[in-house]
Amino acid sequence: MILTVLGMVSEMELSFIKERQRLGIEAAKLKGVYKGRPTSVDHDLVKKLRDDGVGATAIAKEVGCSRGAVYKILKGNS
Numbered sequence: 356m357i358l359t360v361l362g363m364v365s366e367m368e369l370s371f372i373k374e375r376q377r378l379g380i381e382a383a384k385l386k387g388v389y390k391g392r393p394t395s396v397d398h399d400l401v402k403k404l405r406d407d408g409v410g411a412t413a414i415a416k417e418v419g420c421s422r423g424a425v426y427k428i429l430k431g432n433s
Contacts, residue, residue, distance in 0.1 A: 396420045396428065411425045
């Protein structure tokens with residue numbers, strides 16, 4: 356029973372930490388301080404290569420990223 360209670364307290368504390376982090380990031384974004392991670396892959400180049408008929412594996416080797424990153428860019432999630 357003690358382990359269950361300690362587990363619940365731990366989960367609650369983790370949710371508090373995540374909430375404070377989210378609020379801090381939102382406040383920093385409003386101030387213009389937090390802009391997120393800079394992109395490391397040229398999205399326009401990936402899309403151009405795909406339009407030219409180049410496959411995902413070749414694009415990944417050309418640009419220097421993983422195939423998953425190529426698929427994310429092409430899907431529009433990144």
